[in-house]
Structures are given as C-alpha cells and as structure tokens.
Amino acid sequence: MRLLTHxxxxxxxxxxxxxxxxxxxxxKAIEKQVDFNPEFLKNMFTKIHWKALVDASRIMGFAExxxxxxxxxxxxxxxxxxxxxxxxxxxLEEGALVCPETGRRFPVNKGIPNMLLHEDEV
Amino acid sequence: MNFRTAQIRLxxxxxxxxxxCDDSFALVDALLADRTNLVQHQPTLCMExxxxxxxxxxxxxxxxxxxxxxxxxxxxxxxxxxxRVTQETLEAHGVHAELxxxxxxxxxxxxxxxxxxxxxVNPPYVPTPEDEVGCEGIVxxxxxGENGRVVIDRILPIADNLLSEKGWLYMVTLAANNPIQICRxxxxxxxxxxxxxxxxxxxxxxxxxxxxxxxxx
Numbered sequence: 167m168r169l170l171t172h173x174x175x176x177x178x179x180x181x182x183x184x185x186x187x188x189x190x191x192x193x194k195a196i197e198k199q200v201d202f203n204p205e206f207l208k209n210m211f212t213k214i215h216w217k218a219l220v221d222a223s224r225i226m227g228f229a230e231x232x233x234x235x236x237x238x239x240x241x242x243x244x245x246x247x248x249x250x251x252x253x254x255x256x257x258l259e260e261g262a263l264v265c266p267e268t269g270r271r272f273p274v275n276k277g278i279p280n281m282l283l284h285e286d287e288v
Numbered sequence: 289m290n291f292r293t294a295q296i297r298l299x300x301x302x303x304x305x306x307x308x309c310d311d312s313f314a315l316v317d318a319l320l321a322d323r324t325n326l327v328q329h330q331p332t333l334c335m336e337x338x339x340x341x342x343x344x345x346x347x348x349x350x351x352x353x354x355x356x357x358x359x360x361x362x363x364x365x366x367x368x369x370x371x372r373v374t375q376e377t378l379e380a381h382g383v384h385a386e387l388x389x390x391x392x393x394x395x396x397x398x399x400x401x402x403x404x405x406x407x408x409v410n411p412p413y414v415p416t417p418e419d420e421v422g423c424e425g426i427v428x429x430x431x432x433g434e435n436g437r438v439v440i441d442r443i444l445p446i447a448d449n450l451l452s453e454k455g456w457l458y459m460v461t462l463a464a465n466n467p468i469q470i471c472r473x474x475x476x477x478x479x480x481x482x483x484x485x486x487x488x489x490x491x492x493x494x495x496x497x498x499x500x501x502x503x504x505x
Binding site: 167168170171173174175176177178185186200203205206209210213215272276277278279280281282283 | 332358359360362366368371372375384386387388389390391394395396397398399400403
C-alpha cells in the first residue's frame with residue numbers, strides 16, 4: 167500500500183465523524199522504485215492532505231518532507247523527488263491502519279488494506 | 289512485456305474468484321475501442337470497483353500504458369480472495385494498481401470524492417434472490433438481486449460522488465437490468481451516456497454503457 171492510498175482512506179464506521187487520517191502501525195515497510203513523473207505529482211498535489219502525508223512518511227522512516235508545503239514548491243526538483251518518494255515508493259506491506267476515533271484496526275496484509283466493516287459497524 | 293490487454297494465460301485464479309468471461313471481454317473490448325479517447329483524456333486517477341480476477345484493471349493499465357505513465361490505478365473488491373488474485377495478475381503483467389478489500393468504495397468516499405477520472409465497473413448484474421446479494425466468495429461476483437439492480441443502484445450514487453468533473457464511467461449491464469432506465473437515472477444526476485458496445489452471447493445480452501458529465505443536461 168502506497169502512502170497515496172493511505173491519504174485517500176478514512177474510517178467509515180457508523181457514528182465516526184472524524185475518521186481521517188488513519189494511524190499507521192508498521193510491521194513491515196518496503197520501498198519499490200516508481201518512474202518519476204512531475205506532471206502526475208503536480209496533478210495530485212492539490213488532492214493530498216499534506217500533514218497526513220508528512221506524518222505517515224515519518225512513521226515509515228522518511229523525514230525529508232517539509233512540515234508545510236504550497237504549490238510554489240512544485241518548481242523545486244528536490245521537493246518533487248521527496249514528494250514522489252513519500253507518495254509512491256514507500257509501501258506498507260504488513261501492519262494496520264487504526265481509526266483515530268475508535269481505535270478499530272484495519273489490517274494490512276501483503277500490501278492490501280482490508281476496510282470491510284463488521285455488520286454492527288455499518 | 290508489451291501486451292495490448294491482459295493475457296488469459298497470465299491471469300491468476302482461485303476457486304472463489306470469478307474468472308474472465310464474456311462480460312469481462314466485452315468491457316475490455318469497449319475500452320480498447322475507446323483507446324484513443326482514453327489516452328487523450330489523460331486521466332490522473334483510474335479506479336475499478338469489483339476487480340475480480342484483475343483482468344479488466346490490468347487491461348486498462350496496459351491500454352493507457354506508457355503514454356500516460358502519470359495515471360494511478362486503484363481497484364477494490366468485497367471478496368478478499370479477489371484482490372489477492374488481482375495483485376498476482378497485475379504483477380504477472382508488470383503493471384501496478386493499489387488494491388483495497390472493501391465494499392464498493394467504503395473508506396474512500398470522503399477523500400477520493402471528485403477525483404476519479406476513469407471508473408470501470410463490471411457489477412454483479414445477474415437477477416437472483418435478494419438474500420444472495422453480498423454473500424461471501426464468488427457469489428458476490430454475480431448476485432444482483434431483483435432485476436440484477438441491487439448492487440448497481442448502490443454503485444451509481446457512489447460513482448457520481450467519486451467522479452471528477454471530467455470523469456468517465458464505463459459499466460457492464462444486462463438487458464434485464466433495464467439499461468435505458470439506468471441512463472435515465474444518471475441523466476437526472478447530470479450525465480450523458482452512450483451504449484458503446486452491445487453483445488449477445490448464448491446466455492445474455494450485454495451492454496457496455498459510458499457515462500460522462502454534460503453541463504447541457
């Protein structure tokens with residue numbers, strides 16, 4: 167699971183009002199190389215919740231993203247390279263995503279998060 | 289590797305996962321026929337709901353191919369066996385999609401709203417008794433309840449929420465699903481539609497419908 171996916175996932179349990187961002191529990195993180203594409207990063211930038219990405223990348227052991235970012239930084243190749251690495255190359259292979267409100271754990275196995283809810287959570 | 293679409297011999301399988309069949313082939317043929325438009329569309333985010341064996345999302349990733357290395361692919365399935373099989377199918381073809389075990393787009397609806405540029409859906413469209421809908425395993429791949437519409441009617445508003453301003457939706461339907469009425473429902477949400485492929489097999493009459501937002505509606 168890429169951190170892009172983490173940035174797009176929220177806890178949807180019945181009654182939860184603020185299910186984003188999910189807290190990451192890392193058992194195993196891996197890196198996979200992805201072709202660098204500045205256009206894609208520029209298109210994605212406005213859709214990304216920056217603080218959630220910064221916090222997630224730190225938990226995954228990557229601390230190169232600035233606390234805050236604005237679109238002028240997209241001109242910087244260094245910034246884009248770090249954004250690219252955090253968003254697409256860091257993978258949560260084994261672990262869990264934890265609902266910030268209820269503590270419910272959504273397991274991640276072989277890189278696939280399971281967001282299915284139990285009957286009493288829908 | 290330089291395939292136009294997913295290769296059957298490279299598609300992974302599992303006893304509880306629906307194998308590529310006439311409906312899957314019809315959907316991929318419709319995407320292939322629309323290839324030029326898809327490439328020009330330059331999608332950033334593409335998504336498949338109900339990825340099954342992975343035949344369709346793998347084909348979509350191959351169709352968009354190198355010409356849009358910028359596209360990111362996401363696929364979901366309610367059947368956890370299916371997302372695993374999809375992962376194997378993608379890897380066998382050297383392409384990537386992010387996979388999530390979930391019911392339609394549960395967990396994605398808040399943050400992915402208005403962001404999906406291309407969505408493909410081969411829903412469970414077979415008319416079945418109501419209590420078969422959402423059953424575990426392979427039954428979830430086809431059981432569609434009354435007129436085969438129960439899951440389709442849940443997907444349509446979710447698709448409307450997730451699609452971007454320029455978003456396109458390709459969906460497989462059966463004549464028994466009343467595709468004209470589905471188009472009418474989407475028209476009320478501001479979508480134009482076109483049946484891009486129609487195919488009759490021994491067992492069913494398939495329609496692949498493409499939807500897009502039209503400000504004149």
